[in-house]
Amino acid sequence: MTLSTADRSGLTRVRPALRLGPLSLVLRPTMLLIVILLAAVLFALFCLDITTGAAHLPLGRVLDVLTGGGTRSQRFIVLDSRLPRALTALVVGAALGLAGAITQSILHNPLAAPDILGITAGASLGAVAVIVGTGGAATGFAASVGAPLAALTGGLLTAVTIYLLAWGRSPTGDHGVTGLRLVLVGIGVNAFLVSGISFLLARASLQDAARAQLWLNGSLNSADKTRLIPAVLALAFVMVVALGSARTLATLRLGTETTRVLGVRIQTQQAVLMGAAVVAASVATAAVGPVAFVGLAGPQIARRLLRTPGEPLVGSALVGAILVVGADVASRTLFPVDLPVGVVTAAFGGPFLLYLLVRMNRKATLS
Template identity: 65%
Template sequence: MTLSTVRPAVRVGGFSTVLRIRAVLTVIALAVLLIGLFAWDMSVGDFRIPIGKVLEVLGGGGTRAQRFVIMDSRLPRACAAVVVGAALGLAGAVTQSILRNPLASPDILGITSGASVGAVAVLIGVGGTGTGIAAALGVSVAALLGGLLTAVLIYLLAWGRTTTGDSGVMGFRLVLIGIGVNAALLAVVSWLLTRATLTDAAHAQLWLTGSLNSADWSTLVPATIGLGIAVLVCVASTRTLAAMRFGPDTTRILGVRMQTQQAVLIAAAVVCAALATAAVGPLGFVGLAAPQTARRLLRTPGEPIIASALVGGIAVVGADLLARTVFPVAVPVGVVTAAVGGPFLLYLLVRTNRKATL
């Protein structure tokens, strides 16, 4: 290795890290792209507003009509797209890093379905007529409890003897159990819909498609708080996540309490996924595709946390733009993410199978 290829080190007190110029520039580019799509998303609609005027309104200017359209109608929707996408991207990055499996995303593992069971039960129970912060917190709490209970169930079912003879959770086994639990929970959601009235079932079914149409500040606050807490936990555990990518034996040698750290990080991922689901409904494949896309863009050995969150936000905001501009009639954003994410899942399956046969 020549001196020109050595990455510069950054030291602040007792903290030191390696500065990866390419990764930093890529993260900055992703942030700029997200901001651009965020402004573009607020400019389109029945009443089109130029992006320059959107930025002017956000800065406190603009006409009264423009301020009403942007601040009261479109800003909550665009913010929800960013927060939900970032939460799902972060949750996917954490689960894929811990389990060392590109298929280990919240929707594949059943976390999103567990949150959906709790949220649908509340939506049907209140008749879909609850409004305000109390009703929003009811759905959010139910979704969070549903996601947490599902995660605990999957974790307990996956607990057993590892290849080294120790007690613990194997990533491959957890993924398989998560797929089975996910199928069972989807059946529970269908059963709940059959027990509801026609009006309640229609309301819940619209929510299940994943839509930003009903996004408002009351539903966005819990998801934003959950995302903020999860980001702090994950950033503080960056070195732990890096160690876990080497496998259980190396992780223990490095002095990491593997089972404890796994539980904390999975809990953070579950909180993100559950509250994001409660805010706008389940959005399939965002948590699956965002970390893998970020990993390829940054060329890192593992799934980057911040970049995955940015890519998740870009994916949901971009899907919302496509849903409202490309199709003759506006469609729920969840339909677009599923249509794009399905082929991406097939790509990952084929790629994983090829690696296994080499």
């Protein structure tokens, strides 16, 4: 049987597949090229971040030190001082971007980000409580681990609280958590937690309030290996869980009825994926403090660059890392003072949030 020209023109071209044993992958050359370009931009910003500082080092000298060369003083500046900061910025940005991609995919809402849902505020409240409660006398364990551990605990407890408050009967009559209800509850809990942070700052001494406010701005000045290692481990764990559940995550975007017909346990998968996102956001916040709008903007920028139907996991992590590392470079080169990285991301994220709101409003008007 032969097809006419008209019939052939109506057929959809099938993308080439790559088969490796039992695995079968669809080749998307354009998407792969964009991901490689994003990785290249991230590597360039990462190297530039290491060269930036009070003592400027040429890029060639930095690469020489990273490959085992350089003098003792240069190795100290690069490996002990600047490399942990740049790595922390990269890991924190990737974790926030990945957490935002998971939450936005599950809740079908581009505004569903850890800082909007209250996860970041819960982590911040825990850290501020420790910083203010110690009265500046924290040393040893409390100084290096106390606030990050409290931030992680606060983020996890806040996520559990929001999930329980959002549990109820859906429009179809099933019991569970819906995206809209979770977002609304998260916004309310976020407002409550922010007021709690303000209350603690108002009652604290001037010195403790200044220390807490510096942490609340998302500063990389205190980044070290003690906080970097847990963040790396958490990012690796969340990445494995997210990539292992990529097909389930794509199925959840199809809607409740279609997902149930395909045999996916919606509430169980939502709980697992949301738990992974909460761990990533809480650990990132515990490492450097709240870095605003990265979890919101990263997945949406990656989605537009890669032109995917949902928020891409790897692309979101790369864009999130680019935003934080780029903000760290900008904070130390474009301004007369060394600004906290959270201030720079907030300045970028505010207009981007307005853009998303205007775009959503136009879609609602047209529909």
